[in-house]
Amino acid sequence: MLTLLRLTTPFGQSQQHRRQQRRQKRQQPLEELEELEQKQQQKQQQQQQQQQQQKLQVQAHRLHLVADQQMNSSHTSSQPAPSRDSPFFVLARVGIPEEKLNDLATLETYIRDLQNKAEKFSKIQQTQHSPQYCIIYRVINEEATNMFLDPPQWDIVEGLQSLLTGGIPLTNLKIYLRNHPDVEFVVYRDYNQAAIPVPERGDSGITDTPVPHTQESIDLCSEELSIGISSFINQMPGFDTMQGIKGPKELQAPYLVFYHSREKFEELLKKLPRNRRQKLNILRDYVLSEYGKEYKEVDNLLNRGLITPKYVMYLFKPRELMVAGTGGDARGAVTRGIWKQTDQRPFLHSSFGPMGGNNMDQSKCTWTISAWSWEWSEVLFRKLTTFGIELENTESKEMKIEELEVRPLRFVDRSLIELLQRRGGMFWKCRIQRFVSYHDKKDGELRSSADDRYMIDHKTYLSLHSKVASQYDKGGPDILEGEAFNRDEPPDEDFYFLVPPTVKGYNFKTKKWQDLQVDNIREVIWNKEAFNDLVLHSDQNSDTSTKELLQALITKQIEAGKSTDMIQGKGSGLILLLHGAPGTGKTLTAESVAEIAEKPLYPITCGDVGTEAESVERYLESAFNLGKKWDCVILLDEADVFLAERNLEDLRRNAIVSAFLRVLEYAEGILILTSNRVGTFDEAFFSRIHLALHYPDLTIPLRKKIWKNFINRLRNLEEENVDFNDLMKHVDELAENKLNGRQIRNIITTARQHSKWKNLTLNYEFLDQDIRITGRFEEYMSKLRGGHTEGEIAEDSGLRLAEKD
Incomplete structure (x- = not known):
């Protein structure tokens, strides 16, 4: 039989001794009080640990006594009732239920538990920390955060709330670290009690199953190590700003x-000093x-192009190029950190993961990352955006x-x-003023060459939209301007990969920025x-054709500022008048x-300008200013309202004409006016026109050429289900019909749609059928005009001369 150990009370002190200590404290200088109290707290903590260890040893010894008695009494048929001093009562006092005392297997289990715990306390007492680092276990619950020097375990008490707790509490970390100056860093392992499931167990007591921590961090205690890790991180761009x-x-x-x-x-x-290298190696070895x-598992996944939700944070390095979206919606950015789980939901069936409550939707988890890309304001600047993805909340x-x-x-x-x-190359070209083509239309439409053309001019856009707010810090380091902005190549x-997917462009047809x-x-x-392909009458009596004259005037236009007018700013524009039947x-x-001048065409109609003199003048000045800024050919189509002769009755129209004359006087660039009512012009306009061209009605040879041009355009569009040979064979018959160029285009468009609807090949029969249907309306209008043509009516009205085929 083992001898019972005697418990001593290390804290038993006489009242007189305590009074003597208080008198000594009062006599000590104030600056020594704090040090004395710290030493006493340390001594008290050590005494508590020793007492607990001795208590466990006594309990284990007493259990041995009971076990021995059980074994000895098992050979006898009966045994006397235990006395109050017997080991059975001792065991009851240390917390073992009395009904379990006669169960030898249960007693052996209790013996092993207590011996293991006593042995663990002994080891922790001897090696509470490595000479280089120590591990602190923090248990976090709703009430407080408690620190321990040993891993916490579940303490399950029947009928009460289970508690996650350690065996060796740490009450003052500051004093602990001061008494262990050789600790380079502290590892904190956090246990969020609300996020860790309580194991199922029938009996009360402390569980043996290790409890996984929910989060871990390292606090650098050594100043040298702190400087070393900072120097190390600074050598890796981006890690100074990374989350983590x-x-x-x-x-x-x-x-x-x-x-x-x-x-x-x-x-x-x-690149670091030797002492810092040594300390950093200690930290690296622990990690x-x-x-x-885990690092090897991540490498294996990434090498196969795969990842799991548990390892999403490994995907990005700080300042790494990333892509969000797919196809045309894709956009690049540069990361400013690493992934973080914003909703803080733990993984299902996870042994490690972010902290979170139990009342959240566990099926999904959201991860976000911050990244910057270039954006337009007054200049190009770096805009920070948060990108996110939602993943299934499973680890594996x-x-x-x-x-x-x-x-x-x-x-x-590679394709993306x-x-x-x-995209980036085109954006860089468009960062300053640029005239571009925009291919976002239905294929096969017969449109003019000037359709879907836009002017990109961000500076002009901002000047016209002063309410657009600045989104950057002026003069900051995250803007691109000056010499770097004006170079031929990007920085x-x-x-x-970092440019915005859209830019503002001015649509010359809608007169809007899009x-x-x-x-x-x-x-x-x-x-x-x-x-x-332009079909014009040539002057047969002249060595120079109309086309050559037009081309000469356009390509050799007088430069702005070199006008021969004695008044500066007057007469530097080129004004052409094109008049004839529709x-x-x-x-x-x-x-x-x-097209031949390689300049944007800026069309203006009467509907754009308005009918009030002030608005007319203001709009035209604005349009002409943009035309000069963008080097446009300005087309004022159907300009009869502005060119009509003034009279004493219509003062409102007189004001409009006068305003238009003033604008023309100082117009620069190329201005083309079209009209089919030249007979009503005010005489003041004729002196301002540099070249006037008359367009007579189309003759049969001209109509034949126009038909061929449209058929060839269909061929260039690689239009399917068109019998080009049949169309060309009947060009002479098509030219016999008295149609103008616009009517010919409309006939071809309707015939294409008609043949597609019937799912048949477009040939002469479709064109002839549509011409006959259109001709019925022309016959009706001829009867309405008393058999006179539109040209004859216009001649009788003094608008223009009638032409004969």
Whole structure:
């Protein structure tokens, strides 16, 4: 039989002794009081630990007594009732239920538990910390955060709330670290009690199952280590701003700075002093010992282009190119940190994960990351945006990285990379004023060469929209301006991936600024053939054709500021008047002139200008100013309202004409006026016109040429289900019909739609049928006019001369 150990009370002190201590304290200087109290607290803590250890040893010894008695009495048929001093009563006092005392297996279990606990306390007492670091276990609940020197376990008490607790509490961390100056860093392992499921167990007591911690961090105690890690991080661009490093002294698991620096660790370490290298190696060794296996698992997944929700935070390095979205909606950015789980929901069936409550939707988890890209304001500036993805809340489900809504550029397919590079190149070209073509229309439409053309001029847009607020800090480091903005090439290769997907462009048809997808912007391909295909009457008695004269005037236009007028600013513009019957090619001439001059065509109609003199003058001045800024050919189509002769009766029209005359006087650039009522012109206009061209009605040879031009345009569009041979064979018959150019175009458009609806090939029969249907209306109008043509009516009204075929 083992001898009972005697418990002593290390804190038993006489009242007289305590009074003597208080007198000594009062006599000590105030600056020594704090040190004395700290030493006493330390001594008290050590005494408590020793007492607890002795208590456990006594309990284990007493259990041995009971076990021995049980074994000895098992050979006898009966045994006397235990006395109050027997070990049975001792066991009851240490907390073992009396009904369990006769169960030998239960007693053996209690013996092992208490012996293990006593042994653990003994080891912790001897090695509470490594000479280099220590681990502190923090249990977090609604009421407080408690620290322990040993891993906490569940203490399950029947009928009461289970408690997560450790065996060795730490009441004053500051004193503990002061008494252990060799500790370089402290590892904090946090246990969020609300996020950890309580194990199912029938009996009360402390569980043996290890409890996983929910979060881990490292606090750098050593000043040298703190300076060393700061110097190390500063050598890795981006890690100074990454989430997971809270200042220079606290690191968050899984310590991504070590994961991403593994290949260059030794190289970066050589740049540090020797003592700091040694301390940093201690920190690195701990991280790799705890997370090296996890790092290898992540490497294996990434090498296969896969990732799991548990390891999403490993996807990005700080300042790494990423892509959000797919196809035309994709956009690049540069990360400013790492993934973080914003809703803080723990993984299902997870042994490690972010903290969170139990009342959240557990099926999904949301991850976000901050990244910047270039954006327009008054200048190009870096705009910070938060991107996010929602994943299934399971640890182990493998996902293809390329299919994630947000992923690193290195996992993006080549076609999308090329799309982003083309976008960036086009955006850089459009950062200043640029005339572009926009291909966002239905294929196969017969449109003029000037359709879908836009002027991109961000500076002008801002000047016209003063209410657009600035979104950047003026003079800040995150803007692109000055010399870097004016260079031919972007600042770096990454720029191509970081541009906004849209820019503002001015639509010359709608007279509005619109958002243009940069992916749909193309370089303007000038249609020089349009001018060659232009059907005009040539002066047979002159060595110079009308086309040559037009081309000469456009290409050799007098430069602004070199006018021969004695008044500065007057007479520097080129004003052309194109007059003739409708559909004879006036508007097409203006469009063709803009193509050969390689200038934007700015069309203006009476509806754009208005009917009030003040608004007319203001609008025209604005339009002419834009025309000068963008070097446009301005087309004032159907300008009869502004050119009509003034009289004494209509003062309102007189005011409009006078305003128009004033604007023309100082107009610059190329201005083309079209009209079919030249007989009503005010005589003041004729002296302001540099060249006036008359467009007579189309003759049979001219109509034949126009029909051929339209058929060839269909061929160039690679239009399907068109019998081009049949159309060309009947060109002479088509030209016999008295149609103008606009009517010919309309006939071809309706015939195409008719043949497609019937799912038949477009041939002469469809064209002839549509011509006959249109001709019925012309016959009706001829009868209405008493058999007179439209030209004869116009001649009788003094508008223009009638032409004969």
